Amino acid sequence: MSIRVERGHVLVPATLRSFSGRSVSGTLVLDTGAPVLAVAVRVWNQLQLDTLVMDGVSFMKRVRRPLAALELGSARIPDLPIGGVFADSLLGPGELGLFAPSLIDDRALVLDYANRLWAMVPPHFAVLTSDAASASGANLGRGARVRRSRAAYAAVLGPAAVAVPFRLYQSRILVEARVSEPDHDWRGLPLTLLVDTGASDCVLFSDVMAERVSRAPAWPRLRDVAVRTMLGTKRMDATVLPLLAIGEGSPPVTLERIEAGITDRGSLPDLEGEGTLPERVHGLLGSTFLQRFRLTIDYRDQVLWLEPASRPLPRLVATQVGLRLERRWGEMRVASLKASSPAARAGVVVGDVVLMIDGRTLDDLSVEAAERLLEGAPASDVDLVVGREGMRRVVRLRRGATR
Missing domain, CATH: 2.40.70.10 (Acid Proteases)
Structure with missing residues (x-):
């Protein structure tokens, strides 16, 4: 089954079905660090499990309510309980919650980051x-x-x-x-x-x-x-x-x-x-x-x-402004620079934090999505807000030829 990897999180397609006949589809974070299946408050409410109050709870509230079924790709797991509820703000768009693979301990979890695949394999x-x-x-x-x-x-x-x-x-x-x-x-x-x-x-x-x-x-x-x-x-x-x-x-x-x-x-x-x-x-x-x-x-x-890994993780080629990005320490940073490129001539260095591209913040974007913002018509300009050692500055770069 296919996965997405965003911000270092493994996302698997999922559908949750309640005994009331309600269902919610999206992705779950495959999280070996989680002890339970935990969902966002909005998912809990959409499934109409019961009334939930999160007052005074900073991140997760422990609960226990049965689901009719959890569907992970083609696999269907009946009668799996929800064990926790998360504040909506802790999850990204389309993310339903966290799935603890230890809940299915009669099968092995195979996780292939490089090929973006996962499976639950019986012995x-x-x-x-x-x-x-x-x-x-x-x-x-x-x-x-x-x-x-x-x-x-x-x-x-x-x-x-x-x-x-x-x-x-x-x-x-x-x-x-x-x-x-x-x-x-x-x-x-x-x-x-x-x-x-x-x-x-x-x-x-x-x-x-x-x-x-x-x-x-x-x-x-x-x-x-x-x-x-x-x-x-x-x-x-x-x-x-x-x-x-x-x-x-x-x-x-x-x-x-x-x-x-x-x-x-x-x-x-x-x-x-x-x-x-x-x-x-x-x-x-x-x-x-x-x-x-x-x-x-x-x-x-x-x-x-x-x-x-069976093959190296994909590397990004230089963009039209001559740099590659990576997400490190939770921030979008410059991973490499092409010599004499627009970015290098503007004083951008490896390790700089890229905070905004053309007015768009990057907190919720993957590296690939952020790099797409750097692309455009040759000879057009793109504005970056770059941070270094607590200081910020705006850098205007002229795009070169398409890659």
């Missing part, structure tokens, strides 16, 4: 004995879980897939991780991260940085950056982790130069509605890491399979 246990097939994952050792998971999902696992065993916290995935800096022969202490496909960026909580990532003060840091999360835009510091290793295998899964936000634990309330995430959770593993892989999540045996 195949023909190669296993009946005793092994029926045993609970919690009652098996780590090695046995990995072997059974590979046998069950051999049809969708490629030869390069690496197993990362995990444990569950309130139906959400926790993995072991470690930050290191090979150039200085330094390794941080182990971290526990919550795998969150609903988070556009990786995040580490500041209360663990001094103890577990003691080299962090030596790395470049951006201060007070706006980062978009499922709970709205948050202000936090940002850095680049030299190397992030996931899992306890030999060797673990590693990626270099991973962007990460640094924030107080209290700034990201637990979606369970019980305060903050517990101290044993040190941060979030978000889209900046996950999108480099094809994910297969086996909830039954608690194994996350990571396979390098």
Whole structure:
């Protein structure tokens, strides 16, 4: 089934049907960091479930009401309860709410960012004995879980897939991780991260940085950056982790130069509605890491399979004004510049924040949509509002030939 990826969020087509005969169609955010199916207030009201009061609730209210069915593409899931209601302002146009894939734990979730596809795959246990097939994952050792998971999902696992065993916290995935800096022969202490496909960026909580990532003060840091999360835009510091290793295998899964936000634990309330995430959770593993892989999540045996993306994520060619954009830290930034282009001659530099294009704000736009605003008739002008180090200026650029 096809997906869209916008602002780091995975959006899947969905239809919700209530027992009153009402239905609402749109997209759901596929969110492994959510413990329940949660919908926007407007969706709740359209389904006519009952009267809901959100007074005094900042982001989500826990409820429990049954749905007649949830349809995800061609898959139909009957009698699935809604477990929470979100303020409308936290979701984008056409977004109905959050879907927690752990609710369907008898099938594996396959998520392919590069090819914009996802699937819910049933296991195949023909190669296993009946005793092994029926045993609970919690009652098996780590090695046995990995072997059974590979046998069950051999049809969708490629030869390069690496197993990362995990444990569950309130139906959400926790993995072991470690930050290191090979150039200085330094390794941080182990971290526990919550795998969150609903988070556009990786995040580490500041209360663990001094103890577990003691080299962090030596790395470049951006201060007070706006980062978009499922709970709205948050202000936090940002850095680049030299190397992030996931899992306890030999060797673990590693990626270099991973962007990460640094924030107080209290700034990201637990979606369970019980305060903050517990101290044993040190941060979030978000889209900046996950999108480099094809994910297969086996909830039954608690194994996350990571396979390098089958093809590189698409790169954008230079626009008519000579720059490429990217969304980083929740803001639209200049990703690269073509030498001697209109943007370069106007003093625009890589890393500048593009706040507006021809009077249009970019908060709700994808990178592709923002770049389309830069296109137009050759020799016509386009005005950009560009930010750098807290200062703003208007830049008028003359478009060149079409790409």
